Amino acid sequence: xxxxxxxxxxxxxxxxxxxxxxxxxxxxxxxxxxxxxxxxxxxxxxxxxxxxxxxxxxxxxxxxxxxxxxxxxxxxxxxxxxxxxxxxxxxxxxxxxxxxxxxxxxxxxxxxxxxxxxxxxx
Amino acid sequence: xxxxxxxxxxxxxxxxxxxxxxxxxxxxxxxxxxxxxxxxxxxxxxxxxxxxxxxxxxxxxxxxxxxxxxxxxxxxxxxxxxxxxxxxxxxxxxxxxxxxxxxxxxxxxxxxxxxxxxxxxxxxxxxxxxxxxxxxxxxxxxxxxxxxxxxxxxxxxxxxxxxxxxxxxxxxxxxxxxxxxxxxxxxxxxxxxxxxxxxxxxxxxxxxxxxxxxxxxxxxxxxxxxxxxxxxxxxxxxxxxxxxxxxxxxxxxxxxxxxxxxxxxxxxxxxxxxxxxxxxxxxxxxxxxxxxxxxxxxxxxxxxxxxxxxxxxxxxxxxxxxxxxxxxxxxxxxxxxx
Numbered sequence: 001x002x003x004x005x006x007x008x009x010x011x012x013x014x015x016x017x018x019x020x021x022x023x024x025x026x027x028x029x030x031x032x033x034x035x036x037x038x039x040x041x042x043x044x045x046x047x048x049x050x051x052x053x054x055x056x057x058x059x060x061x062x063x064x065x066x067x068x069x070x071x072x073x074x075x076x077x078x079x080x081x082x083x084x085x086x087x088x089x090x091x092x093x094x095x096x097x098x099x100x101x102x103x104x105x106x107x108x109x110x111x112x113x114x115x116x117x118x119x120x121x122x
Numbered sequence: 123x124x125x126x127x128x129x130x131x132x133x134x135x136x137x138x139x140x141x142x143x144x145x146x147x148x149x150x151x152x153x154x155x156x157x158x159x160x161x162x163x164x165x166x167x168x169x170x171x172x173x174x175x176x177x178x179x180x181x182x183x184x185x186x187x188x189x190x191x192x193x194x195x196x197x198x199x200x201x202x203x204x205x206x207x208x209x210x211x212x213x214x215x216x217x218x219x220x221x222x223x224x225x226x227x228x229x230x231x232x233x234x235x236x237x238x239x240x241x242x243x244x245x246x247x248x249x250x251x252x253x254x255x256x257x258x259x260x261x262x263x264x265x266x267x268x269x270x271x272x273x274x275x276x277x278x279x280x281x282x283x284x285x286x287x288x289x290x291x292x293x294x295x296x297x298x299x300x301x302x303x304x305x306x307x308x309x310x311x312x313x314x315x316x317x318x319x320x321x322x323x324x325x326x327x328x329x330x331x332x333x334x335x336x337x338x339x340x341x342x343x344x345x346x347x348x349x350x351x352x353x354x355x356x357x358x359x360x361x362x363x364x365x366x367x368x369x370x371x372x373x374x375x376x377x378x379x380x381x382x383x384x385x386x387x388x389x390x391x392x393x394x395x396x397x398x399x400x401x402x403x404x405x406x407x408x409x410x411x412x413x414x415x416x417x418x419x420x421x422x423x424x425x426x427x428x429x430x431x432x433x434x435x436x437x438x439x440x441x442x443x444x445x446x447x448x449x450x451x452x453x454x455x456x457x458x459x460x
Contacts (some may be wrong), residue, residue, distance in 0.1 A: 014244050017213035024398075027171040045386040050409070056136075057386075057399075080220045085171040 002086040004087065006079040019077050020047050020056060029061060029081025034073050041080065042067070124288075124316030124356035128245060129224050137197045137442045143387035147378045147407060149195040150435040153393045155384035156181045156214065156304075157203040162230055164264045166322050168394075169203065181385055183210045187217055189383040192403040199250075199380075200228040206233040211352040212240035219246045226250040228290060231267065234276030244283040248358075250318065251277055253289040255297065256305050263294070274312065279439060282314050288358045290318040295339060299346035306355045316358030319344075321367065323394045335424045343367030348460050359430065361454040362447075369426060369460060371437075375416035375424060379435020381406060389416045393431040395423055 003026055023030050023044045031041045042060035049071075056074070064121045065099035133150070140148040157180035158169050170177070190198055198218055205211055206229050218225050224246055231251045241247060251273055255262035259272040281285045289309050293302070309317055344367040357364060357457045367369040377392035387399035388406035392415070399405035414431075416424055424432075441451040454460060 027173075029173045029175075045176075048398060051411050059179070061173075061175055061178060063179050081173055084173060085168075 002083040004081075004083040004086065005080045008076060008078075010076055015033045015069060016074060017049065017054075020071070020074075023047075023058070023079070026079060027082065027085040028079070032058070032069060032074055032077040033058070033078065034069070035075050036073075040067065040069070044077075046111075055078045065122040066112075073094075088102045124358050126245060128195045130450055132196050132222075132224065133438070137439065141442065142181055147169040147376075149193050149378060149381045149403075150438060151199050151380045151431075152190060152193045152195040153425070153431065154189060154198055154200050154320055155202055155378050155382065156186055156200065156205060156208045156211075158384070160202060160204040161207060161232055162204070162264050162266060162269065166263065166292065167346060169201075171429070174375045179385055180208055183217065183357060186214055186383075187221075187401070189388075190221065193381060193383070195223075195381070196414050197226065199228060204230055204233070210366075215241060215247060222246060222267075224248070226288070229251065229276075230264065230269065231273035231276035235274075235279040236284060238279055238285070241285070243248045243286070244423070248286040248288055248315070249276075249280050251287050251314075251390065252291075253305075253309065254293075255283050256301055258307065259297070259301060259305075263292075277312055277314060283419070287314050288316045288318060289314055289385060290320070292320055293343060294322045295336075297347075299343060302347045303352075307352065308363045310352075310354045312409040316355075316356040318357065318430070319364070321428050323427055323429045327398065336352070337428060340426075340428050341368060344368045351458065355457050358367050360434055360437040360441065360451070361460060362440060362451055363430065363434045364431055364460050365454065366437060371434050373433065373436040373440065374418055375427070375432035376436045376439065377415050377432055378410075379439070380410065380431040395404040398419050399410070419445065 003022060005089050008014055008022075010016055010019065018053060024047045026044070029041055029043050031104070032044075041063065044056050044058045045066070046057040048055055054071040054086050055068050056071070056089040057066045060067065108117050137150075152287060155169075158170055158172055158178070159177045163170060176399040200214070202208070205227055208214070211227075215225060215227065226248050228250045229252065234249060234251070252264075253270070253273060254260045257270040260273070261267045272342070277287050291305075306317060323342075344364070348364060348368055362371055366373050380393055381403065382389040382393045387401055388403055389396060390406060390410045391399045391412065395415070400409060413419060415421055442448065
């Protein structure tokens, strides 16, 4: 499940604060749409609501920053960048290793893993 | 235990000073992340999932040293990312040695042999090499074949030139106690000063979510692995922390014990959870709602965590908080019986 490509609709069911939380948790660039119509693309690494003026902080696409943007200046946040946390590299790796081991085992006629499964299984 | 006496004395003196000053929360190890870039993409790691512009960035040496001075911890651990990819790693280490900080440079050792000429052996500098088990287990954990052999090559080269070298091992579900015991023997045969162990933590951003250890399994695994420990095995960490992992000791988390600084600032509340950043160390200490973290808090994210960065500082603090704690530590250290 990834939020990549999501353009939230800010409404009674989804507040800007909710969207900021999603964006803070997102491991990719987002596009922050500001009230004056301008946009800034970057990685949101921080947000703070426990201050008189809640804000987000980001590094832009060039890596410049950090830029601090108050919540009051933000209209929406679009999840435009690639989600770098998405994917299943572990599964792909394990599947490949399993195939290699199975092949080796078939060739040599030994157990599937050739390793000690331990008392709880391997 | 394999921590050198001078390091033990420094740490003990530091903790006693904190206690005499009535400081309830104090840092023991600064986790300094100068960059997130790495030459591996391990499935259990949640540290490197960032957009390209973030991975290209790194802290300046000045930013690193400012954090070190702000924090004041006697030990500085440099993880990452891969710290040997940090372009100013030699300057940073030199400056830290000058400050008499005990440095654990946590590396996968792929670049170690190539970069050794940048460093001089010192009692303050330890290469802490990431080794997650025997060859096949390690290569699987780091998702690349051949890394175990490269790391062994790096360890041998560093030891030959007189550097302090330890290993750090993260254990995931499915680890075999028997194979880990063989691994400990192999590392001691290599001649490392000591080994550091920790169960993995389930980073929400790590690709592998299925192999992290839950508390009962952690206790079982460490009990099977460390019961009747060989006298040859040396661990470069608190023996009470190892007893905690074995289920023989009960501790609460001290997330402020290993504060983390990186290009985003001071990470709340700990090395593993990323719930926001403070602009200064003081702000981190003063404004983080510490009561919301640790097992007693009921925080779901902390429920199964038994990781060194939360509990090793607790174990060390316990040692110096009472005669009982000190006696227990001395007894385990002298007998070697965990």
